[in-house]
Amino acid sequence: xxxxxxxxxxxxxxxxxxxxxxxxxxxxxxxxxxxxxxxxxxxxxxxxxxxxxxxxxxxxxxxxxxxxxxxxxxxxxxxxxxxxxxxxxxxxxxxxxxxxxxxxxxxxxxxxxxxxxxxxxxxxxxxxxxxxxxxxxxxxxxxxxxxxxxxxxxxxxxxxxxxxxxxx
Numbered sequence: 001x002x003x004x005x006x007x008x009x010x011x012x013x014x015x016x017x018x019x020x021x022x023x024x025x026x027x028x029x030x031x032x033x034x035x036x037x038x039x040x041x042x043x044x045x046x047x048x049x050x051x052x053x054x055x056x057x058x059x060x061x062x063x064x065x066x067x068x069x070x071x072x073x074x075x076x077x078x079x080x081x082x083x084x085x086x087x088x089x090x091x092x093x094x095x096x097x098x099x100x101x102x103x104x105x106x107x108x109x110x111x112x113x114x115x116x117x118x119x120x121x122x123x124x125x126x127x128x129x130x131x132x133x134x135x136x137x138x139x140x141x142x143x144x145x146x147x148x149x150x151x152x153x154x155x156x157x158x159x160x161x162x163x164x165x166x167x168x
């Protein structure tokens with residue numbers, strides 16, 4: 001089994017040995033590659049504090065303070081979107097609907113499937129994630145790492161919530 005380091009942890013390991021980061025509550029694993037992306041960003045801005053959002057198959061919300069990764073939370077939103085065949089831009093109304101009532105996610109996904117509304121399905125998935133991560137992004141300086149339509153969707157959804165987000 002690969003070595004794990006528990007958060008809070010320096011973005012750049014003090015011993016120079018890169019490894020995945022582990023968190024017990026909520027249970028999570030931040031892969032070494034994503035940790036390196038955060039460390040590379042912090043190299044240019046060592047005093048910066050806020051949240052790095054890494055968008056991909058798995059999205060990672062990484063809370064940074066004083067050069068340390070203090071907590072993180074990961075979501076399968078990108079993987080779920082792929083499994084559902086969802087593509088394109090998220091529907092803003094679907095994002096807002098699920099953010100206000102996340103318990104409706106499964107029903108809204110089914111409605112979007114029946115109507116052939118891919119954007120509504122993606123909006124529902126992103127809306128559920130934003131509802132779950134509100135404590136990470138509300139009032140925080142968010143730096144979004146990612147490319148493509150999915151990252152564009154997160155950026156648009158965060159901006160619609162008046163979140164302070166910068167694409168890096």
